[in-house]
Amino acid sequence: MSLEDASLDIRTGELLAVVGENGAGKSSLMNVLYGLYHPDAGTFQMDGKPVRFKSPRDAIAKGIGMVHQHFMLVPTLTVAENVVLGREPTKRGLLDLDRACDEVAATAKRFGFQLDPRARVDTLTVGSQQKVEIVKALHRGAQVLILDEPTAVLTPQESDELSQVMRGLVAQGRTVVLISHKLKEVLGVADRVAVMRRGRTVAEVRPSETTVSELAALMVGEGSRGAAMTGVPVTAGAVASTGLSGTGTTGAMETRPPAPSSIGASQEAATGPVVLEAKDLRATGENGRPALQGVSLTVRAGEIVGIAGVDGNGQRELAEVLTGLRKLEGGEGTLLGGPLAGLTPALAKARGVGHVPEDRLARAVVKAMTVEENVALGRHRQPPFARGPWVDFKGRRERTDQLLATYDVRPPDPTVALQALSGGNQQKVVVARELDADPKLLVVVQPTRGLDIGAVAQVHARLREAKARGAGVVMVSLDLEEVLALSDRVYVLYEGRVTGHFAREHLDERELGRRMLGAEGSHG
Amino acid sequence: MFEVLHSLLFSTLDAAPALVFAALGAMLSERAGVVSVGVEGMMRTGAFCAAVAALVMPTPLAVLVGMAAGAGIAAVHGFLSIRWRSDQVVSGMALNLVAMAGGTFLLESLYGPNGTPAITQLSRWNLPGLSHVPLLGALSGHAAPTYLALTLPFLFHLLLSRTPLGLRLRAVGDKPHAVATLGLSVPALRWGAVLGGGLMAGLGGAVLSTAVLDRFEQHTPAGLGFMALAAMVFGRWTPLGAFAAALFFAFGNALRIGLASSAPWLLDLVPQGFLLALPYLLTLLVLALQGQRGHAPAALGTPYEQESR
Numbered sequence: 150m151s152l153e154d155a156s157l158d159i160r161t162g163e164l165l166a167v168v169g170e171n172g173a174g175k176s177s178l179m180n181v182l183y184g185l186y187h188p189d190a191g192t193f194q195m196d197g198k199p200v201r202f203k204s205p206r207d208a209i210a211k212g213i214g215m216v217h218q219h220f221m222l223v224p225t226l227t228v229a230e231n232v233v234l235g236r237e238p239t240k241r242g243l244l245d246l247d248r249a250c251d252e253v254a255a256t257a258k259r260f261g262f263q264l265d266p267r268a269r270v271d272t273l274t275v276g277s278q279q280k281v282e283i284v285k286a287l288h289r290g291a292q293v294l295i296l297d298e299p300t301a302v303l304t305p306q307e308s309d310e311l312s313q314v315m316r317g318l319v320a321q322g323r324t325v326v327l328i329s330h331k332l333k334e335v336l337g338v339a340d341r342v343a344v345m346r347r348g349r350t351v352a353e354v355r356p357s358e359t360t361v362s363e364l365a366a367l368m369v370g371e372g373s374r375g376a377a378m379t380g381v382p383v384t385a386g387a388v389a390s391t392g393l394s395g396t397g398t399t400g401a402m403e404t405r406p407p408a409p410s411s412i413g414a415s416q417e418a419a420t421g422p423v424v425l426e427a428k429d430l431r432a433t434g435e436n437g438r439p440a441l442q443g444v445s446l447t448v449r450a451g452e453i454v455g456i457a458g459v460d461g462n463g464q465r466e467l468a469e470v471l472t473g474l475r476k477l478e479g480g481e482g483t484l485l486g487g488p489l490a491g492l493t494p495a496l497a498k499a500r501g502v503g504h505v506p507e508d509r510l511a512r513a514v515v516k517a518m519t520v521e522e523n524v525a526l527g528r529h530r531q532p533p534f535a536r537g538p539w540v541d542f543k544g545r546r547e548r549t550d551q552l553l554a555t556y557d558v559r560p561p562d563p564t565v566a567l568q569a570l571s572g573g574n575q576q577k578v579v580v581a582r583e584l585d586a587d588p589k590l591l592v593v594v595q596p597t598r599g600l601d602i603g604a605v606a607q608v609h610a611r612l613r614e615a616k617a618r619g620a621g622v623v624m625v626s627l628d629l630e631e632v633l634a635l636s637d638r639v640y641v642l643y644e645g646r647v648t649g650h651f652a653r654e655h656l657d658e659r660e661l662g663r664r665m666l667g668a669e670g671s672h673g
Numbered sequence: 674m675f676e677v678l679h680s681l682l683f684s685t686l687d688a689a690p691a692l693v694f695a696a697l698g699a700m701l702s703e704r705a706g707v708v709s710v711g712v713e714g715m716m717r718t719g720a721f722c723a724a725v726a727a728l729v730m731p732t733p734l735a736v737l738v739g740m741a742a743g744a745g746i747a748a749v750h751g752f753l754s755i756r757w758r759s760d761q762v763v764s765g766m767a768l769n770l771v772a773m774a775g776g777t778f779l780l781e782s783l784y785g786p787n788g789t790p791a792i793t794q795l796s797r798w799n800l801p802g803l804s805h806v807p808l809l810g811a812l813s814g815h816a817a818p819t820y821l822a823l824t825l826p827f828l829f830h831l832l833l834s835r836t837p838l839g840l841r842l843r844a845v846g847d848k849p850h851a852v853a854t855l856g857l858s859v860p861a862l863r864w865g866a867v868l869g870g871g872l873m874a875g876l877g878g879a880v881l882s883t884a885v886l887d888r889f890e891q892h893t894p895a896g897l898g899f900m901a902l903a904a905m906v907f908g909r910w911t912p913l914g915a916f917a918a919a920l921f922f923a924f925g926n927a928l929r930i931g932l933a934s935s936a937p938w939l940l941d942l943v944p945q946g947f948l949l950a951l952p953y954l955l956t957l958l959v960l961a962l963q964g965q966r967g968h969a970p971a972a973l974g975t976p977y978e979q980e981s982r
Contacts, residue, residue: 185854205855206857209856215854223843223852224848225843226840226843230844234840235855285855
């Protein structure tokens, strides 16, 4: 259930933004509009006439196109094949790929895109793949283009370019619907903003008549939600850590939210002993291609080191090497007093490495097991979770109860299956477990992806807390705002190499973006 | 020397069609994203139904009955795995077991344990021009399926790489959600591929009892379905690759038979069981050497659900 009495009117030739928290129903509403999901009740009208979309085919026929948040491209096919799929030009019954390439090149050119129709999609950058998606919709004659969180994976430069593309489409008389939770960006580009909250459309505003903090308040729905979250006050400042950026070039300090917990307030680069020293790390990725091609980094106790980069530039593999999950194939390093080469997950754990992986359901928890069983995972042989060879049920329960209270997990019931919890609460359980082991090095990957604002603030507070306790934290995140908000130092990875290294006071969003796209520079 | 090679080639071409058809069928289904471990069961059903049908009708028609029977089993697989989104491996293995037990039960209760009564085999064609050319002569004297098996892989290649349908099938096996967002029907494409795969597997089975043998035997197809799967994997899920791999395995089979008959002294050195196991060992070896399943369609074995990504 994700939509409840949502209404929206879209006007020809406008750029309408739909904002809301994760899970507010933005994507669901758009998928309904596109014919992918079917509403239980309610109607659509187009040009005054009621319409019903049984499948995307109907929506496409009515001139609606959609660019999905997770690209709907077949990675093994070429750009042209992806674009013409479903309406392929033929010659004597066979695919006419030459004509397909010509047609696609023509469409791309008409809207000012540079695309090689014969390139395989999995060789393109994320930004280019997004252009393929847009061309795909335009090629089908889309008059109304829906873009679902299009900037979530883009660098600032690519986002700027996308804004221009969207404005250009509107200038040509097309209608653009932009789904986003990045409020500043939305205010900069939209003609009108609709706000969704818990499956409902709750407000409609003009960018000129509102502010970021007003929008944020509308999104969260002050009163009701604020009261539901104890421990961490939700303010527009907390919003800033997920979605919106500060005032551009003035740098990271501006975007940093007021610390949501008392511990976070007083931390300045307390540089302790080195916990990780790595030189020239090399490793192969899942696809067999080199993922790390000589990464060097240092992490000290009591600091958060952000790893920024466009998705797929070696961040994931780096985190895996540091946690013993991926084999190191070159380079050397010292991790908590032992060699990095030959590290296994058990060894990493024994030396004091904590890990909050990106895909928690695949790597951090067993979703069908209870919360307390998940809390014990990995430490199930040690007190208070075990006594000799036996499970210590009482000790485990006590410790879990205590953690659930401290970390504000809802519901605080150690006996429910983990999968019954919301994503945010699942993540809190993972973070609680890892921090409870008092790690000396904490490796976190995308710690707040898909979480709502309240949970984001809590997870961020916990990371600061770990740092204050003297842990070295390596944080991989695709969300530049998150990197800017938390990191004491930032390494930028591009194609498995470090293309930038910034201390907090030299952090600059634009410059980070440039390095994320591969621009080299003297290391800061 | 030529004579040995000639007879090896000849028996390779005789044994190859069943493997080629089954491998192509499995590949078709898997390229669309539906795991096809049930190929063994489809072959067995096709072989049995064709043998029984050939008792009452001309053998070529009986082959069509065998194909339909293979498609029937595939339809059950499609129903379980597409309509009900069950685990495709489990569904396929279950169908293999049903075909195994059901075939034995029907055979024993209708005809006894020694197989169905003999039928008229598919007639063999002599290619007069070729018969006396060295080596190429091995092409002459086979039944129709052999010649079909030498052409179909190329047609499949054309279908997959050069037609709109082929493009859609490849897309649906790699990223079904992308296909769905373009307004195409994922279930329809997968149903087509699964049923087509069933027809091919049924044909492979029918060939066993109408061209290779002249009846349905207790153990048919004796693991050939799994060998066809291995050929598909070894051929990296491509029609021509699977074809080459199937020929290679068929050659292994021919080699075994050739060795046993032309060099009886060998049997004193190695136990016969080892020779019997040779093609299977070869299959294992090849698969082990190939390693990762890096070439499988990305969405293979993942049931398609609309409201998930």
